[in-house]
Amino acid sequence: MPIFRKRQWRMTIFPKLIIAFLLVVAPIYGIGLGMNQLSEKSVREELSKSLNSRVDFYLNLLEVENEQMMGLLQQYVVDKDIQHAAFISNTMTIGEWTETVQRIQDKLQLIKSSNLYIKSVSAHILTLKRTISSDETISDTISLEYEAVASVSKLRGVGKSYWNDRLFMAIAYPGSDLPNMKETYVLSIEINEEMMKQSLQNFSDYKNAGAMLINPENGWILDNQADEGITKELSDYLRNRSEASAGEGYAQISTGKSSYFVAYKRSPAFGYYLIAYVPSVEMVGAIDKYRMLLWLLSFVSLVFIVVYSYWLYRLIRKPLHRMIAGFRKVEAGKMEPMPLPKTHDEFYYLFQRFNMMSDNLKVLIQEVYEQKLRAQTSELKQLQSQINPHFLYNTYFILYRLAKMNDIENVIQFSQHLGEYFQYITRNGTDDVPLDAEIKHSRAYVEIQNIRFARSRITVDFGELPGGCGDMRVPRLILQPFIENAYQYGLETKRRNGRIAVTMTGQDGQLLLSVEDNGERLTDADLRRIEANLEKQGADMEYTGMLNVHRRLQIRFGAEYGVSVARGEMGGMKATLRLPMPQSPGKAAEPSNPNDAKGE
Template identity: 75%
Template sequence: MRIRSVKQWRLTIFPKLIIAFLLVIAPIYGIGLEMNQLGESSVRDELSKSLKSRVDFYLNSLEVENERLMSLLQQYVVDKDLQHLAFISNTMTIAEWSETVLRIQDKLQSIKSSSMYVKSVSAHILTLKRTLSSEQSITDKIDDDYQAVESVYKRRGPGIFYWNDRLFLAVAYPGSDLPNMQETFVLSIELNLETMRQSLQSFSDYERSGAMLINVERNWMLNGDGNGEVAPELKGFLNGRFNRNAMEGIQQIQAGGNQYLTAYKHSPTFGYYLIAYVPPEQMLGAIDKYRTLLWILSFISLAIIIAYSYWLYRLIRRPLYRMISGFRKVEAGLMEPMPLPKSNDEFLYLFQRFNMMMEKLKVLIHEVYEQKIRAQSSELKQLQSQINPHFLYNTYFILYRLAKMSDFDSVIRFSQHLGEYFQYITRNAAEDVPLEAEIRHSRTYVEIQNIRFAKSRIDVDFGELPEACKEMRVPRLILQPFIENAYKYGLESKRKNGRIVVAMEQRDEFLLMSVEDNGEWLTDEDLQKLEADLSFNSNEMEYTGMLNVHRRLRIRFGGDCGVSVERGEMGGMKVTLKLPLDTVGDNNQQQ
């Protein structure tokens, strides 16, 4: 019951009014939402590009500074003072040795002063086992910092080294990597990580934002005083990017329970990633508020639309409901006028025209119904009368031939069967007869034909009529014409072994009666012509014989019934009559 009420509500005008208003308003709000979305997307893209540009600029600055420092190292590694101190210091006087050391310290100090990213510059002279530094005078042993860069001899040119969370640039004296070459001296620069950390703080324009330098291979990290809680997750994210050979990009990730927009880029020189991260809501806060306000406006508008639609629905529902009730009464067959509404509006006009339509329908239905009944009755009688003279002509010719042959016994029997035949046709005016009587009449016709043809020449086999079908009411003379056609067109020229089989079969809700012969004169062209004539339905066509029966069955029982033809298993024609089984109950009620 509840499902039915919901279905009826869907068919009312109320949801249609809501849908109509929504179809008008929806495009406007759709455009507004799309504009907001485009604005958000545009701002997001611009901010992402800005963040990426800052990452590129900062990393490129570090790369340029690194290349400059590398160039200085390569320039000073061939300095004459360093070579003299490393190779011929034992031949130098104390004054020359002191002056050389001071000049070297001044050069190291100038390298340090050239960049804010340089913390200290050292020259590790292995031939003397001493270290000169920009921070202190010459030591009496190799400084411990040499451990960070001692592997520089295994490579040609300058290199970058991570040691104890410190970062060094170093280069060895040219040729030190050759076989059997004695290690001479190494120039190294320690980068100022604190200065780099302070420069990373420029990315922290928003709350919970920041930037980091992360080397995933050496497990080294430099945090720019940002959100340290997200560092492990950012490191894991960059490790995955490095494994997939993703050197740069922009991506939104989940870290520390929050969403972050990240821009990252890999430094081929230093081997670390620079990654900057910003919470999206910090950048798009105002746009999110606009979107929220737009949604609130949408819901308020929807509520107004529903309220206004309901008011219109109530305004027109009562007269519409009365009119629908009137139409339902018409569907049920009660064509009664409806009371006119009190309001003087369009509904008054509709009610007046409805009442006028009901009056005209009553008259038209009465006239059309009577005309149809009279037309069908007249057509049935006309079709039925067409077949009676046709058989009458044939019987007189047969009786004439028998009398001429002086076969008086056959004349007697023939006259008796002929009397029964015409008694069946003329004893009452009923249009329908029991099927059992129709079959008995057909047997009488066969007896008449047996007098005409010897039994040995044509054998007729009648099947059993199902008990439930004996009282079926059918039009007269629907079976005998097909038996007559079998005699006349199929077997008349057959001298012996002629056979006609009349079968009855119940199938689903229909009774199928077939008449089949073993005639040899049926051609495919004749069969196709008969099928075409049966399928052609025209009121102007003259119906005789087979077409007569087909027409009467379709008028009486509808388009599903009628006559069909095909070539039978015995080689001759097989005609099948299709009758509905429910005619038993219907006709018993009519009686």
């Protein structure tokens, strides 16, 4: 029973059903979770490809426009009108000079109108210290904007410069490298940053997304009113990126509580980076919703598993537990019917059959018990009928001799003791008697033997019975047979100084009645044979005398009680009867089975 209770959770059906259910559900859930993760990864990859494609496309458009502007600069840098104004203006008449300036301005206007990203076009004629612009007539002095493109005179081809938050593209006249032909004129274009910003605003369809152009070397930034935080983060990221990702790449950057997916690519011609950024929530917002739905599904599944487990507990575990409890009661000897379950299922049938089994067991136990009682009664009657003929002959011969000697007093006492003796062993009113009555009968037997044997030959000492044990109910004839054995087998041949000691003590909740003699006839082989017979108690044995008493005590009080034998301190055999100690004075000991006791 304790082993079952210790291992019941591991060995019962209920946890096995739960584990089997989890083994079925877990792979399905795992496959679903894996598919969700693969889908999320695939969507992220597609979104990154889409963002990179947009960056590539837009940067290619910008480079086409920039190459067109560079081509216009290279084309008009050798324009004859600009050359005439720079080199032979002092030979022109007023009319020719005016027409030349007008033609130059018209050409600059043509360059400006050819591209949306051109804000203005200027020709800085250094030989005249004057500037001709598409937006203004010829100036009296060189324009301040020349400072933005002054360094281009040292370059061959078109150069780019960033000046006062403005972006310029310029080219110097090739002949400026010739001797005595330094700083002739420079043709420059100012990029229309507003138009580029408008173009960047249309770059992405996502909310709060955007794009910007950044040159991390000179700090030039062109954005469409991006948040300062993301602008700084992107600038820092471009400065600190690895060499492997210097040209282009894709990353996720966090700024405070926000997170962005970023794609960038560098323009090899102009040196700036085109960066597109999209809030993570915009790109993978749907994925996050699906993830939340997956967690919601997981929670619902968990609730379902808990509900399912509780349902299995109510359906299977609880009835089984009640049935096991019922079987434990049966093992303890309590044949109690169990209430039938409300559901008419298999357990209803099992509970019905269990109750029928309990009723049948009650009947069988009652029949076996009655059979046991009948066997005990017949055994007792058999013991009662086992009156030693020699004892009967001897008592009558002693009575005859006393009468012949006219010893009337001893005849009276002997007849009284003999009558009490035969009355006690032959009455059939009850099987149980008070322990006092059993001891009194044993004393009567001793008085008969004292008359038979001289008192100086055999003496018998009775100890005091512990208080509260006199009314204890015991089977009849449990003590006198052992005193009789002491007379017959231990001391019958002893001519003097024979002694029998009857002691009654309480020890460890047991009442011990011992009969010990100082006989010299007991051998170790006899003692071992008696002990073996007491332990064996086979069904085919003849239960008489000592074995009869031993078996009746065990039937009456339980297997831990009965008779044991040993060699006593006086040298003879010591037989000890173990009985349960009464719980309180004046109250007889209860039998191990309440039905084993009968009233007198």
